Amino acid sequence: MAEQPSLEEIKQQCIFCQIIAGAVASRKIYEDKKVVAVLDINPANPGHVLVLTKEHYAIMPQIPDDDIGYLGMISKSISHALLKAFKAEGTTVFIANGVAAGQRAQHFMVHVIPRMESDGVDIVIPEKQAKKEDLQKIATALKPAISRVFGIKLSESEEKSQERLEVKKGEKPVKKEELKKKPVEDEEDKNSNLDDIADFLTKK
Amino acid sequence: MTCEICEIIKSKTNVLFEDEKVVVALAPKPSTIGHILVMPKDHIPILEQVPDFTVSELFIKANKVSIGLFESLKIEGTNIIVQNGTGAGQSYPHCVVQVIPRVTNDGMNLLWKPKQLSEEEMATVELKVKDETKFIGEFEKEKPKPKEVEETPKVSKEEEYLIKHLKKRLP
Numbered sequence: 001m002a003e004q005p006s007l008e009e010i011k012q013q014c015i016f017c018q019i020i021a022g023a024v025a026s027r028k029i030y031e032d033k034k035v036v037a038v039l040d041i042n043p044a045n046p047g048h049v050l051v052l053t054k055e056h057y058a059i060m061p062q063i064p065d066d067d068i069g070y071l072g073m074i075s076k077s078i079s080h081a082l083l084k085a086f087k088a089e090g091t092t093v094f095i096a097n098g099v100a101a102g103q104r105a106q107h108f109m110v111h112v113i114p115r116m117e118s119d120g121v122d123i124v125i126p127e128k129q130a131k132k133e134d135l136q137k138i139a140t141a142l143k144p145a146i147s148r149v150f151g152i153k154l155s156e157s158e159e160k161s162q163e164r165l166e167v168k169k170g171e172k173p174v175k176k177e178e179l180k181k182k183p184v185e186d187e188e189d190k191n192s193n194l195d196d197i198a199d200f201l202t203k204k
Numbered sequence: 205m206t207c208e209i210c211e212i213i214k215s216k217t218n219v220l221f222e223d224e225k226v227v228v229a230l231a232p233k234p235s236t237i238g239h240i241l242v243m244p245k246d247h248i249p250i251l252e253q254v255p256d257f258t259v260s261e262l263f264i265k266a267n268k269v270s271i272g273l274f275e276s277l278k279i280e281g282t283n284i285i286v287q288n289g290t291g292a293g294q295s296y297p298h299c300v301v302q303v304i305p306r307v308t309n310d311g312m313n314l315l316w317k318p319k320q321l322s323e324e325e326m327a328t329v330e331l332k333v334k335d336e337t338k339f340i341g342e343f344e345k346e347k348p349k350p351k352e353v354e355e356t357p358k359v360s361k362e363e364e365y366l367i368k369h370l371k372k373r374l375p
Contacts, residue, residue, distance in 0.1 A: 037337070039329060042320075046329045047329050060267055061270070068263050069259075073260050076259045077337075077340040079288060080336075084336045085332040085333050085335065088289075089290060090287070091288045093288060097306075099308075100307055101306040113292075119291070122313065123293065123314050123315075125235050125293075127233035128233060135218050135232070143220055146228065146276075148275070149272040
């Protein structure tokens with residue numbers, strides 16, 4: 001296995017870590033212990049701000065809750081500042097997690113973009129009509145995973161009893177037919193179930 | 205008042221999680237499977253009006269939802285977006301954080317065309333923004349829940365004065 005580059009080496013190669021360190025010039029508009037906010041040099045609109053964590057995190061799931069919450073509050077404040085500075089008609093707060101979502105840098109950031117009606121910025125989230133039953137199916141399929149991420153943090157010793165805990169926490173008892181259809185604990189099954197539902201959204 | 209989001213919260217339509225401040229539910233008109241809305245329980249239209257401590261919770265929860273989606277769907281990324289104000293295309297009269305599952309070539313294009321600004325323009329923008337960011341720093345913390353003591357009936361100014369005097373006369 002190839003040796004993992006050290007955090008120092010990663011930081012050396014990360015343009016945003018260099019910006020934070022001041023080794024690369026930027027237009028900093030805010031800085032505190034945890035975050036730095038700079039103007040994007042390729043803005044969607046004038047005043048497009050990037051809120052960066054001082055710590056090098058490549059992706060959002062690595063960031064501790066406290067810091068995520070703090071980023072949120074700072075983004076709100078930046079949004080407010082932009083509304084005032086440009087008399088904007090709105091702001092878009094945008095996070096891209098992963099290349100497929102449009103993440104280009106290996107350093108986590110929150111975009112805050114001042115917006116005007118018909119400013120030509122194409123961030124339009126498509127909306128599709130979905131059937132009630134389909135949405136319910138999706139909700140049922142996602143519930144275990146979502147519950148898990150919001151679940152009580154388990155210590156190693158408690159890990160084993162996780163299954164039991166989940167059963168206890170689970171709300172309504174599942175109907176017999178539903179149980180036959182899909183065992184809730186099986187990840188593979190859950191995925192294929194969602195694939196079955198998948199075509200309703202892809203159909204035009 | 206009919207707010208689509210308040211309706212979802214009230215009727216618990218496809219709600220996946222909720223606590224005192226935040227509700228997580230499926231988007232009624234999803235862009236894709238697993239499109240989720242994270243919203244403040246109270247009817248608050250604009251992000252700036254949401255208390256700091258709730259904003260913090262919204263983002264923490266949006267990140268957790270995103271992790272949950274990674275675990276349960278075959279996806280390669282997520283977008284977390286707040287459309288704040290009509291200028292940004294906000295479609296509900298209620299502040300929501302949208303979590304959108306993404307895969308390569310899913311046909312969704314949420315990226316913008318970059319604009320080119322001259323150095324001079326950038327410098328002006330910097331000054332303008334800096335002028336407003338000076339005040340960032342103090343964040344609103346959640347107030348501890350009021351104690352039962354608040355139940356005491358309100359005293360009029362006259363009474364207050366009388367009480368003060370009475371207290372003064374105490375040995």
